[in-house]
Amino acid sequence: MTLRTRFAPSPTGYVHLGNIRTALFAWAFARHHGGEFLLRIEDTDQERSTQAAVDVVLEVMDWLGLNYDNPGDKLVYQMRRMPRYKDVLAQMLADGRAYHCYMQPDELDALREAQMARGEKPRYDGRWRPETGKLLPEPPTGVKPVIRFRNPTTGTVSWQDGVKGQVEIANSELDDLIIARPDGTPTYNFCVVVDDIDMAITHVIRGDDHVNNTPRQINIMLALGATPPIYAHTPTVLGPDGQKLSKRHGARSVLEYREEGYLPEAMINMLARLGWSHGDDEVFTREQLVEWFDVPAISASASRFDPEKFAWINAEHIKRADIGRLSADVQSRLLRDGVIAAPLCAQDWARLMDAVVLYRSRVQTLVQLAQEVSLFWRHPQVSDALREQHLVPALGPALRDFCNRLAQCNWQAGDIAAEMKAVLTAHGLKMPQLAIPVRVAITGQTQTPSVDAVLWLMGRDPVLARLEAELQRMGA
Incomplete structure (x- = not known):
């Protein structure tokens, strides 16, 4: 039997870190064992499901390189499988594995209130469940029933x-469980079971918020x-404040991180480290993850998302990127x-490309890299405070001497550095006394990579123009 995992998002909003970590673990597990990874769109919530949200899921998967083995035209959409679900429901009704229940919501609410008043666990009491020798009430006129699964x-x-x-729960x-609503549409726990059977899913890796669903799904599966x-x-992914990751506690769309200049390989690296580890390895590639990943290494404890750690991981991947x-x-x-x-x-x-080489070890995101490199195509603003x-x-x-020398020298970083040293000697200055003012005049910043390399990349004419403008302001 082929090992198969699946990612089954509901397209009702953005894809956040907790969602996509589930997909990553399922993908890495399948790839590590030479199995298949399938994508299923659970779109039965028609009021909230949108095609735009589906497109976001597909875009995130593509950006991260989480390739799935069912092609785009063969993705599983639950809404397209309604005939299959209804066939299974009909079979279960016919052989007694499910039954119609006419209990109304207000009756169920009253039952639960009474049970809680007695200190009991609120639950459906089985009044419409067929049993040998049991006399059921007459179905009320005009009431559409739900369908309930006959749980052991x-x-x-x-x-x-x-x-x-090992997890064990008494059937008592x-x-x-309701497996179909009064209008006949099947419920989540039922659809998931039929889908997993039909897709021949062998391993389900998902968040622990689904633990309570698992015994019900297992019983339905066994009944089928x-x-x-x-x-x-x-385990749950926690926000920086230790609370469950949510909009209130810092959860954002994965694609927001792309816009902010995070690399997909850094995202994969960070997500994998949220609850999984391989020795002391902190920075690794997608290929290494596939080689190393297995479920037993997943921690059972909740993991906290650390934005600062993520930025550091991204910086490391920027240093290694093409x-x-x-x-x-x-x-x-x-x-x-x-x-431009x-x-x-x-x-x-x-x-x-030379500018990217020069600056990439100094930034944490591609946004920062673009901002730094942009100074070679725009005239920087020098603040009055830095001028003063x-x-x-x-x-x-000294600046006038340096400007004159730059106008005549061979335009290479080494020659620019030699002219700067000559000015220092001639005017009795130390390197910071000249290098920092030059940086300010050329870039509007006090810190840059090697100043000779920055001037060389800037080009002779822009450098001379910027220095001359500042010399004029200084009256030199």
């Missing part, structure tokens, strides 16, 4: 959870004559921000 009343339901270990703790998959319930790929992303951001008006020519593209602190009249002679 004795024994236990148990499973060996891949994360939590479970009431007869199928072998339940192996379940593994992953220069051409980084440059293409930076160019697209420069175009979008209006820093058109794709760069070959000469400027080469300069962009660094571009002082006493420095005028």
